[in-house]
Amino acid sequence: MKIHNFSAGPSILTQEVLLKASEAVLDYNNDGLSLLEISHRSKAFVDIMEKARSLALELLGLEGKGYKALFLQGGASTQFLMVALNLLEKKAAYLNTGTWSDKAIKEAKMHDDIIEVASSKDAGYSYIPKGFEIPSDYDYFHCTSNNTIFGTQMKSFPDSPIPVACDMSSDIFSRSLDFTKFDLIYAGAQKNMGPAGTTLVVVKEDILGKVSRKIPSMMDYKVHISKGSMFNTPPVFPIYTSMLTLEWLKNLGGIKAIEEINEMKARVMYSEIDLNPLFKGYANKEDRSNMNATFTLVNEDLKETFETMLKEAGISGLNGHRSVGGYRASMYNALPLDSVKALVEVMSELETKA
Amino acid sequence: MKIHNFSAGPSILTQEVLLKASEAVLDYNNDGLSLLEISHRSKAFVDIMEKARSLALELLGLEGKGYKALFLQGGASTQFLMVALNLLEKKAAYLNTGTWSDKAIKEAKMHDDIIEVASSKDAGYSYIPKGFEIPSDYDYFHCTSNNTIFGTQMKSFPDSPIPVACDMSSDIFSRSLDFTKFDLIYAGAQKNMGPAGTTLVVVKEDILGKVSRKIPSMMDYKVHISKGSMFNTPPVFPIYTSMLTLEWLKNLGGIKAIEEINEMKARVMYSEIDLNPLFKGYANKEDRSNMNATFTLVNEDLKETFETMLKEAGISGLNGHRSVGGYRASMYNALPLDSVKALVEVMSELETKA
Ligand SMILES: Cc1ncc(COP(=O)(O)O)c(C=O)c1O
Ligand SMILES: Cc1ncc(COP(=O)(O)O)c(C=O)c1O
Ligand SMILES: [Mg+2]
Ligand SMILES: [Mg+2]
Ligand SMILES: [Mg+2]
Ligand SMILES: [Mg+2]
Missing domain, CATH: 3.90.1150.10 (Aspartate Aminotransferase, domain 1)
Structure with a gap:
């Protein structure tokens, strides 16, 4: 029986991608070795990584606009922390539209002052607040484009006088937006991009390097950028399968x-x-x-x-x-x-x- | 032609494991869905996670001895940081036996005082220092059991008056040791355990909760333990393939x-x-x-x-x-x-x- 897979994440991948991914586990490019057992420094894998990174920028229309794409580990939940460590000097403004926004706020609060510019918590997160102000003297504004649990989605994004960081975990690559309005976008792969185990981060380089704290290497976007998203061993298979999905999407139009x-x-x-x-x-x-x-x-x-x-x-x-x-x-x-x-x-x- | 795969990591996996992993990408348990596209909260995956966790403890002889096994993201490099965040209150003692020890020291230094009890850096890390003292008033002692780059391995471990944390990335599950001598063991999967993308952490629970700092959720071993290694979406495929490898090892004896x-x-x-x-x-x-x-x-x-x-x-x-x-x-x-x-x-x- 054909299964109709409505899973919220990890979620459906196309059959074409699954076939290629399955083959690669046995033998990648007919060279007698599995994709799982070759060095991440091999040309074969470096090519995959570079293709994934450039496809991500290309699909978002962000090539040549000062952005870098990274494929990291740790899930979107680690981005809650990394965003704050990399961008938060004094205070930040968050829009609270769901459980994931709320968790992002909680992790950031550990580091400094956070205000919620608006929240729909009291209404069970059943709507997206509008008409709020983003203060210009804050370090950045954070929002969640799609609220996976409650089924709400931001249809438009406020003009912001400060850098905008957005959790697009559950609607990345699903709709046209002017992505240059965002300075940092992140998304766990396991909804629209691939299997669990890697997280896409797209960041405008010029917003980095402005905080005074020392950032641990694995938490530092600049470190990952300087190493081409290979500071340490990347999650090879999740990245390969994500690359295949991005390729599929590109071929689709x-x-x-x-x-x-x-x-x-x-x-x-x-x-x-x-x-x-x-x-x-x-x-x-x-x-x-x-x-x-x-x-x-x-x-x-x-x-x-x-x-x-x-x-x-x-x-x-x-x-x-x-x-x-x-x-x-x-x-x-x-x-x-x-x-x-x-x-x-x-x-x-x-x-x-x- | 048969390939003899001496890769240092990611590295060789058995054919039996690769076959099962490849099948699971197409269809897990003949239920019509790929392992990549089912919820991590499904019984199918929760069973895999629990099996992987208990196999790890069983193989190390640590079942019922106060230890917990976690399968995290971020690689061993993230453990350099997590060890310090979770255990380092005032000062810690490190043995410097190679590039990886050195990096572990660098990440820990960001947080507090570190002494190197001994180092073979000046000799190109060609040997393992012996006869050093581990001070009893330090928070923990950290060492690297096998130095992947230089080809040295600790054949014995010093008696330690303080908790011992050990990076076993490149020789975990390869030799008998009295693993109760260690309070925290970590290992990136991609050498002896599976593909890149997950890291095993085995930790004695009673050493946790003793530092005064606030630990970000994703960095907190206690958080991961309390959620059964499922605080957020785990790297499903790397964990499944690791579980298969642990099963293979158990069947081998x-x-x-x-x-x-x-x-x-x-x-x-x-x-x-x-x-x-x-x-x-x-x-x-x-x-x-x-x-x-x-x-x-x-x-x-x-x-x-x-x-x-x-x-x-x-x-x-x-x-x-x-x-x-x-x-x-x-x-x-x-x-x-x-x-x-x-x-x-x-x-x-x-x-x-x-
Ligand atoms: C919008 C959103 N943000 C963050 C997360 C957390 O992602 P992860 O499990 O990769 O940490 C999810 C997971 O469902 C999500 O839907
Ligand atoms: C002993 C040791 N520790 C740590 C690492 C770093 O592991 P990862 O790339 O998973 O961060 C390696 C990688 O080769 C290693 O051999
Ligand atoms: Mg939500
Ligand atoms: Mg109706
Ligand atoms: Mg080494
Ligand atoms: Mg000779």
């Missing part, structure tokens, strides 16, 4: 092309949520995420029937995060429109039955 | 069994280095590593001939580290004795020719 498909998927999904009286969306309509659609059953009595039907249709990974409950359909780049259609079909079938 | 094979390989290798007048060992004889044999050609004129012969025999990854030059035969657990024999054959053939 890049962000513009995937954006259209993503918008289509989201339209199909949210129409069903809205039109079907059995379901209710969680997030504020205008802030709905094109990546993670969160919704609940109006009548909890239908839970068992619905979940049996989901299972029979091969729909997997639909459980909502424990802090929201209900369901979450994660519709990342690699999820085909057909999978959304399969889900919507089950939902409307339930309506017929009920 | 564990550390005792592999130690015999490793000793055999080292004997064959070093005999040839010593008996063949064309080659000279780099490391002090009594400190020679069973993992990395470093040697040079006595007559550099033979370089081209030797390297052509190596290539023809399918011998790969033998280049010495740039800071030592010459050759380095890395003979990690997964390297078969036959590969060492193949190398030794080329070396003696060169002698016949010359």
Whole structure:
């Protein structure tokens, strides 16, 4: 049975990427060795790393604009810390739109003064605050472009008088934006870019080197940049698989092309949520995420029937995060429109039955 | 042609492990999904993580002795920092036996006073210092059990009045030791345990929680322990492949069994280095590593001939580290004795020719 994989992360990758990645584990480039057992200093791997780094910049339209791309370890959670260590001299401004923003704030607070310019915490993070001011005397502004757990997404970004750092873990490479508005972008690979185990950081070099603290080597963006993202042994396989995914996206037509498909998927999904009286969306309509659609059953009595039907249709990974409950359909780049259609079909079938 | 893979890291893995890892990338457990695209909170992955953690403790003989095993990101280089952040209150004692020790010292120095109890730096790290004192009023003692670059290995460990932290990146699981002598052991996976992308940390819980600094979440061993090594998304594939390697080792008979094979390989290798007048060992004889044999050609004129012969025999990854030059035969657990024999054959053939 074909599985429709709505997992929130780690999440679906295309079959073409999985095939190549699987082959590389046995034999890379027919040279008799697995990709896993060759030196990261070999030409074979250095080429992979450089290709991944340049594809990331190219897809974001940031080539030749003073940005560097890094593939690091530690997950987006380590970026919560690295952003503060590298950019925070006195105080920083954070927008609190979800669990991940909140954790980013917590890690940064350890180092210095943080203000929350706005927060939707009291409303269960069901919307994106707007109309707030970003103070010009702060070191940087931090936001989360897509809130994986709650299913909200920033549709526009405020003009900022200070550098902007953005956690794009769950919507990187999914939509066109003017990425030059951001000075630092980071994203764990395991949603739109690859398997778990590497984190993309794209940083404008001229914002670095301005804090007075000594930064430990592994935490220092400048160190990683100076070593071409190879200060120490990089996570070879996660980076290779991410590179394959970026290549796939480029061949598809890049962000513009995937954006259209993503918008289509989201339209199909949210129409069903809205039109079907059995379901209710969680997030504020205008802030709905094109990546993670969160919704609940109006009548909890239908839970068992619905979940049996989901299972029979091969729909997997639909459980909502424990802090929201209900369901979450994660519709990342690699999820085909057909999978959304399969889900919507089950939902409307339930309506017929009920 | 069969390749004999002497790479220093990332390095050889057994064929059996590579086959299973490759299959899992396409379909894990025949459930229609790749291991790369399922949630790390799924039972399938939680089982893998728990198995990896318990196999690590079991193989080291540390089960039920107050230790916890973690599979983290960031490489051994991040441990240089984490050891200091978690254990260093006032001052720490380090043994400097190579480039990696030296880097560990550098990262720790950022945080507080460090003394080097002894160093072989002036002698090009060609030997292991002995007979030094470990002061009892220091927070911990740090050493590197095997010096990957220089080919030296600590054959015994000093009695220590203070907790002992040891970087075992390049000889973990390769020989029997009384591992209860160590309070913290860490090792990047990419030599004896798996592919690049995860780092094993084995720590005695009672040494933690004694420093006054606030430790960032991702840097805090206690945080990772409390979350079962799943504080954030773990590097799924590197951990799975490491688990497979630990399973392979257990089925082989564990550390005792592999130690015999490793000793055999080292004997064959070093005999040839010593008996063949064309080659000279780099490391002090009594400190020679069973993992990395470093040697040079006595007559550099033979370089081209030797390297052509190596290539023809399918011998790969033998280049010495740039800071030592010459050759380095890395003979990690997964390297078969036959590969060492193949190398030794080329070396003696060169002698016949010359
Ligand atoms: C928006 C966002 N930020 C950060 C994280 C944490 O990422 P990691 O587990 O790689 O640390 C996640 C994980 O789901 C996320 O969705
Ligand atoms: C003994 C030792 N320690 C530390 C390291 C650094 O490991 P990583 O590249 O995972 O940071 C190495 C790498 O070769 C090593 O051999
Ligand atoms: Mg969130
Ligand atoms: Mg509805
Ligand atoms: Mg060394
Ligand atoms: Mg000799």
